[in-house]
């Protein structure tokens with residue numbers, strides 16, 4: 356039976372030209388940040404329902420998770436299709452994940468909690484899944500901070516790669532955060548879908564653990 360890489364081989368020159376096009380990265384960035392514009396417009400025009408802060412937290416949380424899974428999907432997709440040019444989008448996707456994570460944190464800490472530390476602490480004690488979310492974002496800080504060429508040089512490729520394995524831990528914690536939050540409400544459909552995607556991506560990673568396939572935000 357032909358492999359997928361063999362099946363999509365005839366498309367490779369055209370797909371590579373699209374992926375290497377100078378507009379490809381800005382277009383991907385604009386597409387994945389477009390919901391932020393929509394949310395801002397909705398917040399300013401009172402279009403986010405009865406609880407705008409909650410709508411902002413939920414939408415930004417889900418966008419963070421989607422971007423994280425897209426980041427994790429780059430290497431498997433590159434290996435399956437043989438489209439090497441896909442690798443140039445991984446750093447951008449990682450940074451978009453981090454940006455959405457910060458917007459999510461801001462929606463919660465600032466818009467919902469009014470930056471009241473005592474309120475936040477009380478909420479964390481009541482809803483510990485928030486702590487898991489915070490840990491997820493914290494894990495992403497060193498990844499975002501070392502997603503530049505100078506950091507790879509400074510760390511050395513092997514150490515950099517090891518550090519960027521943290522992206523998988525972030526994926527697991529993000530699903531735990533989501534599952535914990537949604538299990539309180541007994542609405543688990545989306546959690547299973549995102550969780551299943553993560554399991555497939557992790558399985559792919561474990562399967563390729565002795566190959567040179569990289570991970571991370573770069």
Ligand code: HEM
Nearest residue numbers: 412413416417419420456460463485488489491492529533
């Ligand atoms: C970067 C890592 C994070 C990811 C991937 C993430 C993802 C999510 C997702 C998917 C949801 C559910 C959205 C929905 O119901 O559709 C959610 C909810 C929530 N997250 Fe996060 N989150 C992260 C970090 C954080 C942080 C740092 C905080 C706060 C310190 C936080 C606080 C919350 C809260 C309070 C909710 C529930 C909102 C509600 O009650 O409706 N999350 N998050």
